[in-house]
Amino acid sequence: MSMNNKGKLLGLALAFVAWTGAAFWVGWQSPTLIGGFFGPKETVVEAAKFYPLDKFVLSIPGEEYSHYLLLELAIKTRSKDAQFTLTQADSVIKNSLMKMFANKHFDELNDNKQFEPLQKEALNILSIVLAQNDFDIELDDVLFTRMIIQ
Template identity: 65%
Template sequence: MSSTKSNSKRIIMALLFLSWTAASFWVGWQSPRLIGGPFVVKDAEVKSAKFYPLDKFVISVPGDEFPHYLLLEMAFKSRSQNAASTLEQADPVIKNSLMKMFSNKHFNELNNAQQFDSLQKEAHSLLSAVLAENDFDIELDDVLFTRMVIQ
């Protein structure tokens, strides 16, 4: 009986040794995933800018003898993740602000090609302020006029 007990102890010890070795091997093999995760330096995620077109609309512009009409198509450049839904929700505020801005301009001022960049900058600062005032969380990188026809 003592030899049976002795053999059982040896088998149990061998199983424990094999189990311990297998567990140590598995932990060593998985350690980069188990332990290294929080310590691994990750590259900063670069948000790429996307462009969001706005539906075209027509604005009445004062002239010397009679009113003129401005057809405006534009797009917004933004890196914000929620830009599409935010711009859709803010569409009435955006169009209203642009109508006010352009209706205060004279036809000759808008018909001058050299004013194009300054008009885009003015629209960018105006819309950034209006969106912030109305609690729309979006970062506008740029406002681009993609088409501007004055008649």
């Protein structure tokens, strides 16, 4: 064999080894390389957080005289920037709850069985009112953390 043929043979062998190594590396990395473009995207689910609102006092009609309701509540949401949104929507939230409780009678609110339905009603009302006023927040729950009626 001549020197020229040995060089060509060595060059072909090196090309073959390089090609095989590259094919092996691409095959090994293909889930990472291809999956990044075509694979399922992982969505990060925000953990729900609770945002307490300032307490406020409402007047509730009764049989003989008006009563007062001290209400403290917390909003459960997974929405981003929830604290900022709830601060901006504070007046709308309080106004909606005032309207809701204005239609309630003292005897109705003094019944422990009404606690859960009242929270659900508040959730529905606040979800609607916040959406109508273009506040970008999705409420998971409304929790009454303190409710005192006198």
